[in-house]
Amino acid sequence: MNPDTPALGTENNTVEKQKEKLIQNLELVRDGTTTTAKFVGLYLFQWNLQDMPDLVQDWDFMAKCWRYIPADFLDRLFVTTEFKGEDPEHIIDRNIVIDLAVSTIYTFAIFMPAEQVGYPKISKRIPGLLAALNVQPMLPDDVTYEILQVLQMYAITPLGASFMLDGQSRAILIQAAKQDQAAFKILRRAFIVEVHRGQSATMLSRFHDTMSRLIDAFKDVPEMTAFFVGAFDLLVVIQPPELRNPPPWLGEMARILRESSIKRKGRDAATFLVGILQHKYPMHFSAIMFDSDACAIYNKKESISLSWRFTQVRAVDIRITLTSIKEKVDTPGYRSIKHRLTASYYIIAGFINSRKWRVSRNSVECAEDVQTPVPFTDDVVLKIRDEISNLCQKTMEYLCDCYDDGLATKTGDSNLTFPSTISDDDKPAWLMSHEPHIIASVTVLALWLQQDASARLHDEAADMMDITLKLYNPNPALRVLLIIIVHQSLCATDGMENFALHRGWEILFHDLKSIVVPPDQTPEGGRGGGPPDDANANRGMHLLRLLAEVAKYGLGHHERLKRTRHAGRWNEILELASSLNCEGAAALWDLKIALLDTMSALVDLAAEMGVITVEAKRVKELVKGVGTLLRRVRWGGGLGGG
DSSP states (O other): TTTTSOOOOHHHHHHHHHHHHHHHHHHHHHHHHSSHHHHHHHHHHHHHTTHHHHHGGGGGHHHHHHHHHHHHHHHHHHHHSOOEEEETTOOHHHHHHHHHHHHHHHHHHHHHHHHOOOOOHHTTTOOOOOOOOOOOOOOHHHHHHHHHHHHHTTTSSSSHHHHHSSSSHHHHHHHHHTTOHHHHHHHHHHHHHHHOOOHHHHHHHHHHHHHHHHHHHHHHOOOOHHHHHHHHHHHOOOOOOOOOOOOTTHHHHHHHHHHHHSSSHHHHHHHHHHHHHHHHTTTHHHHHHHHHHGGOOOEEEEEEEEHHHHHHHHHHHHHHHHHHHGGGGGSSTHHHHHHHHHHHHHHHHHHHHHHHHEESSSOOOTTTTTOOOOOOOOOHHHHHHHHHHHHHHHHHHHHEEEEEEEEHHSSOOOTTOOOOTTOOHHHHHHHHHHHHHHHHHHHHHHHOOOOOOOHHHHHHHHHTTHHHHHHHTTTGGHHHHHHHHHHHTTTTTTTHHHHHHHHHHHHHHHHHHHHHOOOOOOTOOOOOSSSSSHHHHHHHHHHHHHHHHHHHHHHHTTHHHHHSSTTHHHHHHHHHHTTTOSHHHGGHHHHHHHHHHHHHHHHHHHHHOOSTTTTHHHHHHHHHHHHHHHHHHHOOOOSOOO
């Protein structure tokens, strides 16, 4: 045996003596007749424990120690304003007293299992810990850190959450959040507990009050990154109900976010916050973010508004990011890049949606029926048009690269599982159609192509017709957006030919047919599954308008196209219309009536072009009768009366 190594029995004796010494200190805390004696005992316990770090791992012993410390004594330490030592002339600083109480609770709360400590004994000390955060002068940073760590740990308990969401407690935590991000985490955890209990009106009222107080506390802070991140974390937790009016704090939040575009710091955090606000308050936030007040000119020389400046910054960031995104696919930060792209694209979409733009080759103007005019000079509106058009061009290049280079298979969400029926060739399109940043980019393309009359973008959209159609089937949530892109592409030079070349009619007509005559239609006329009938009817209207345009094109160029894929397409609409009945959900009746009207117009055009005989027009009269019947049922006439 090494002579320097103590014998096992000697080491055990040393540990026991250490434990005995600590218990003696705690007996003074428990049995002391004066507050000063108790304070000295607790101070000695903490001091001696620092020299015995291994004992902290002895949970049974620490639980025994915890039982020696009276809870009311800890409470007294938090509220004592003047504390005298053994010498009456010696006044112990209040912060030292609070430091002792905090360090004691921290020791037992952090280093011991919760079941050993007991939730109530710690949780009921939370008011004292919160009050300590409000002490002036402020506590040392290490003491504040210990308080916040304990509060974070116990915010997930029902009792702890109740204490922390009290009005006064929230006010203290909000002020603490200006110094330490951990305060936001405490609020977030407490709201999570409340949400699990059920989103009551009281809880939502507390949440809105918290957001209002946070904005008021941070509105004059130069560096807003911590606020943006903290507000984002809180919004993730809450699922607000649909509101007729926006919450009172939303307008001020939008103002702060717009002003953040002028500063470089915090832009990414602001982008994420805007993204989740648009998701949580879709009916209100974009209108507030880009309203007339947002158009106040901040740069008179260039006539640039904060709303456009904020949007422009995100557009530039997207274009730069897409240029180098391939090199970052396998890096740890790639997921964050995709999240930022998603939020940025939705910001662009919000700006486009805030006005009805008419974009021609040389100008951008706002529709007359929109209440908020574009307060820009002609030069600036052309810059807006060029910026968004260039962004859409870069986006289409990225979508093509993403599909052609197989980036989708490398960047898809690992949590997604392929359907068993999908082939290897279809996997890139399936993954792309489920990527949030791809969905967001397609949203911007669909919105801008509807309003940009320039030929360049429509030609480029027609060139990627194959990818657009491949994305159509995998994700139903994308279909209406893709229909809009395809429809806008038809006016391009090669739009119709590319549509036919890539089986556009087969893909879209099959979807329309499945809506009008669902394969899983129940005897009662409902659907056995799939999207709601309202969503189906809306998509069906978009499909019908697109396919009718293709059919009319085929009829108008019948002689030239009769040997191509366009020939005879109008007949399929005629056959579909002739198979209609009065069954099915009421939401689909308007679609069926529109289909009959379209069929009638196509028959007239076909007769005019000499494509059909007079006898074929009798079918029109038959279908017209079905249309009349549908209208009577649709508008409440019923089936009675002949």
